[in-house]
Amino acid sequence: MKLLATLTTAALLAVTAVSGFAADEKAAEAKVEPKKAAKPDLVKGEASFTAVCAACHGADGNSGTPANPKLAQQHPEYLVKELQDFKSGKRNNAIMKGFATALSDDDMKNIAYWVTAKKAKPGFAKDKELVALGERIYRGGIADRQVAACAGCHSPNGAGIPSQYPRLSGQHADYTAAQLTSFRDGGRKNSPQMTDVAAKLNDREIKAVADYIAGLR
Template sequence: MAPNAPAVADIAAGEARYTATCAACHGADGNSGAPANPKLAQQHPAYVVKQLQEFKSGKRPSPIMQGFAAQLTEADMQNIGAFPGKQKAKAGFAKDKELVQLGERIYRGGIMNRNIAACAGCHSPNGAGIPAQYPRLSGQHADYTASQLVSFRDGIRKNSPQMSQIANKLNDREIRAVADYIAGLR
């Protein structure tokens, strides 16, 4: 069992708390319609819990999310994490054919001469991620993914040293490319 995984999450309580606290920004079913807000549908519950804990503690800075997370108990976080994980993620789509080809090369093979690992190694070839370790990325909004990669690269987001190290080696075009590819990944 993952360190953040509850013995048994209360999905009904999670749905009620999610609906009251999270749905306005992340969508009623976890499929955010706003490109700046992440889709949470089908996300690994332990990953959602970890992020909520890190927002609450300040390890992951976000004035908006810190305010919401501060109100949550550990049980709330466990229950909320379970709810979107049970929802069906809606497919996303890539927008730029030229960029998506570069993004696919980076996602699947990395950039060897610059020691940039392939995204697929941790997030899986289809973007499903590895539960409790690496988040699901498949279909995520390109704007959100790009903003997170830039935050890792620029030292704003520090809650994953591995991602900071990888993002630090990517330029803006490569970030946009991999984010666009992830948006259409299935």
């Protein structure tokens, strides 16, 4: 009887071990195969952009109104982040919050990837007296005030760095100047790095660097 009990116990332990191994194997397989993120739906993105965004940002993302930014050829990750910030209130703009609140994460991704695939139209610097100052700040910063060069993050030609720093090349000077002023004065708070930079710039310097950026290509 003792021998039978011992054999039975051994058999139960073996079954338990096999079951445990199978469970561990399934868990390992689950970890190896993570859920893939859905690809953006560009057809839906175009439809949403046309219905919601085109009136202010242009049919192809090239806004014709200096107060509204060009979105064409921007980095999609940046646009998604800004839309999320508008929705959460991290970036304060009553008009954009109203639009962004109605969008799901998928809507934001669809819109961002559609409009950023459009080619941006070049802009032009207009203030000859300030463009040289703007170039110095953009490319070299202001050493005595520890102002970093814009080119360090946004690249020498204004193309930016995907998923980290936005494209600036050809952006409307009025829009860029308004954002730098808002960062400086505390109206826009969703980028501590930009708040720190803008805090050290005066109105003339902001206008100069914004005008220079408009002509970058």
